Amino acid sequence: MSESIQTGISIKNLNKKFIIDKEEVSILENINLDIKQGEFISIIGSSGCGKSTLLRIIAGLDNDYEGTVVMDGESILKPSLKRGVAFQEHRLFPWLTVSDNISFGLRNKSSEEKQDIVKQHLELVGLKGFENAYPSQLSGGMSQRVSIARALANDPEVLLMDEPFGALDALTRIQMQEECLKIWKTKKLTIIFITHDIDEAIYLGDKVVIMSQRPGKIKKVIPIEIGRPRERNSYDFSEIRKPIYKEFFSDKKETFYYTI
Numbered sequence: 001m002s003e004s005i006q007t008g009i010s011i012k013n014l015n016k017k018f019i020i021d022k023e024e025v026s027i028l029e030n031i032n033l034d035i036k037q038g039e040f041i042s043i044i045g046s047s048g049c050g051k052s053t054l055l056r057i058i059a060g061l062d063n064d065y066e067g068t069v070v071m072d073g074e075s076i077l078k079p080s081l082k083r084g085v086a087f088q089e090h091r092l093f094p095w096l097t098v099s100d101n102i103s104f105g106l107r108n109k110s111s112e113e114k115q116d117i118v119k120q121h122l123e124l125v126g127l128k129g130f131e132n133a134y135p136s137q138l139s140g141g142m143s144q145r146v147s148i149a150r151a152l153a154n155d156p157e158v159l160l161m162d163e164p165f166g167a168l169d170a171l172t173r174i175q176m177q178e179e180c181l182k183i184w185k186t187k188k189l190t191i192i193f194i195t196h197d198i199d200e201a202i203y204l205g206d207k208v209v210i211m212s213q214r215p216g217k218i219k220k221v222i223p224i225e226i227g228r229p230r231e232r233n234s235y236d237f238s239e240i241r242k243p244i245y246k247e248f249f250s251d252k253k254e255t256f257y258y259t260i
């Protein structure tokens, strides 16, 4: 990765409020986070702590906030092709083929260019040959792969992933984690990955950002200094898992169930 490209996301003093039952409620409070170009950041926190709200702000889908959220020196106030989003549910158009779903957001491209982009991205997500299938003919994991291919088709610098594997079975989930790391390396992306799963956060991230609840704040940022490929059963992995687990369950003994 070229050192000369000074891209990255910088969040300073971010506060976000929503009106709930006519009352202003603080949802995110004093969020400060710097994400370097090419980093893989996992964000973990209990349900309702504001993870999706934060992701939507970074995506540019919500610009009603206080503070500054900047990418490559520019305030993020609206969506940009520089930032692709993969949501928890795949959000594919059921009436379009896989190919048309992936090429849907492509602008100013000839049909040949579109075909090339679709082909290249279907290969990248391991779905070569499924161009003409409809979403109803795909499994959950395959649909999620199409959704990732669609998010990548515009060649974003940043991929924002909101619990993308939350609805998948454990085996498919592990497979998708591997695919995700492969895509991250191949495309030299910056990835911000939201999850409830402590092991998933550690397995994938260069850093794990732990959020606390009501209002959502950044409690800790833990660098994961284990080389890749990572071994979930290794001593190093379990040594990192313990303090993260204690952030959520300080009063309980560690168990083998790490999803919060």
Ligand SMILES: Nc1ncnc2c1ncn2[C@@H]1O[C@H](COP(=O)(O)OP(=O)(O)OP(=O)(O)O)[C@@H](O)[C@H]1O
Residues within 6 Å of the ligand: 018, 019, 020, 027, 045, 046, 047, 048, 049, 050, 051, 052, 053, 054
């Ligand atoms: N558009 C909205 N209007 C009012 N309140 C909202 C809105 N969107 C989210 N909230 C509230 O903001 C809080 C944070 O929601 P958010 O979806 O960001 O949580 P989360 O951490 O992503 O949760 P989960 O892990 O369950 O997805 C919740 O209390 C939610 O009710």
Ligand SMILES: [Mg+2]
Residues within 6 Å of the ligand: 051, 052, 053, 162
């Ligand atoms: Mg959410």
